[in-house]
Amino acid sequence: MTPFTTLDGLVAPLDRANVDTDAIIPKQYLKSIKRSGFGPTLFDEWRYLDVGEPGQDHSKRPKNPDFVLNQPRYEGASVMLVRENFGCGSSREHAPWAIEDFGFRAIIGTTFADIFFNNCFKNGLLPIRLPQSEVEQLFLQCLGTPGYRLRIDLESQTVLRPDGHAIRFDVDAFRKYCLINGFDDIGLTLQQSDKIREFETRRRIEQPWLYA
């Protein structure tokens, strides 16, 4: 996993609530058995005017000029600004894979769906929860300022606005540690193998029906 330390990135605003993972990456692309290559079909039904199929050359498809990520001013954005309950619905990790593959490294919003939130951290993608008033301000500034950028520092847990206003955010210490170091958490968990075995041995005696 790519470590996440600091990010100075162009911000793209996605101004709608309850964006679900079906919208982030539609079902036809879930037939892939790979982890990569989902970026071109991120937000497929909003981004293109036709219905996409896997295996197509997506660069040749007609784009929806009204969709925010198709606007030239947001080209190269690495921070996505979103509304409440982002990433709700299906647990598909293809959603953060697509967001990351498109070029985003951080998502800022008020609330995220639990499974999606969790999945982001496994892919070097930082979801940042901020109070409603701060997110509202960011939307106003971003929409009103071409080339609007934010500086995100995971170590100090701050989002720095261009006007110098710093916003602190919370992140679990363990997740932060894994993200900053780019750790594969399976490796970390396997360091606890003895404890897992002990637990399992005890459980086999107490609830043998679980091990039929």
Add this chain to the structure above:
Amino acid sequence: MAQTLYDKLWSSHVVHTEEDGTALLYIDRHLVHEVTSPQAFEGLRLAGRKPWRVSSIVATADHNVPTEHSEQGITDPTSRAQVETLDDNIRAFGALAYFPFRDKRQGIVHVIGPENGATLPGMTVVCGDSHTSTHGAFGCLAHGIGTSEVEHVLATQCLLQKKSKAMLIRVDGELGRGVSAKDLVLYLIGQIGTAGGTGYAIEFGGSAIRSLSMEGRMTVCNMAIEGGARAGMVAVDQTTIDYLRGRPFSPRGDTWDRAVEHWRTLKSDDGAQFDRVVEIDARRILPQVTWGTSPEMVTDVRGQVPAPEDFADPVKREGVARALQYMGLSPRTPIEQIRIDKVFIGSCTNSRIEDLRAAAKVVEGRRVADNVKLALVVPGSGLVKAQAEAEGLDRVFKAAGFEWREPGCSMCLAMNADRLEPGERCASTSNRNFEGRQGAGGRTHLVSPQMAAAAAIAGRFADVREVI
């Protein structure tokens, strides 16, 4: 101290706790399907790892499988490749049970786990699928995970987790005639909103929940995720125990007695504290129909489509306007005037035997309306299908003009050939009415099996209470 059911399930599975409270949680049952597992098995292979405990794995192919002409195999090459990848992975790594495409016990992963007794009270149950919350109906801690976590569970038999807050949703009183578990849970989501349960594990309690069958409880827990909660659960009682007796993977003999003794402790203690309590009067719930593109956009069959200006919050107002445009609906349209093109009875929410019986009762002796182009019944598993056929339900549906299909996820998410065309409107017993969920441009209205059956007959939404 008095504990909630969630406290008990949580604390009995903690292997280790990090300083910040992140716990290593032991996983008893790992359900696997073809869509969210290939990258996880590939990850294992690349790292030279093996599954920690293959006897925890129960696998099936459900999302991609065709529901007709199964004798021709899977004709879509990408779907076929994904299903064959699962076949290969299970062959290489092993499992407690695998129900592949065309096996008589194959079916939707959240239907086959319980019906085979592979979901037992007190277990932690995970699957790379958000509707894993279904299994909480058995007094389990059950939730969906991403593919990285699927790999993590395969490799370590554990998950890294932070404990959620606990919510109690207490539903008291009796559900009215023609009002089902599906109406109950849609009504709940309308009350708390799709983000209402975010950060919580929800326990469903109260007399209305106690009165539900296991099938009904599964429907309610299934849609906990639609209310934002990863996990929903119901305490164990006699209904749970009666359901599990004699299932293929249920314990037997003395072990059964010991298990039952333990299972009876799986309920919240008197006086246990919840972070939030929501109380619902079951008598207020009428048959529900969603009108928008989020499950919280719901009203009862006697209601009407709202107008954006009914909502004060500007983000919500805009969301409603966008939803109405997508759904092709005008404000103030009575729900009963909305005509439909297709009907789907199936999905991990509503494809169990009780659901099919309820729908068949409405359909019996009637005909699907002429304006309905396709009415599908997709049983949740091969066993459900066989049971329904033994009861003659297939003949009732076919005589009315329904198609009777093979088991799978089907038109709930349209990964196979069963889908809506752009602009088509569907009465669906599934769980998500998101834009494009049942096919690009398709318009989904979520309802109960009885209400879907009534809509099929009327060609528009109709109050099932007037039909039965």
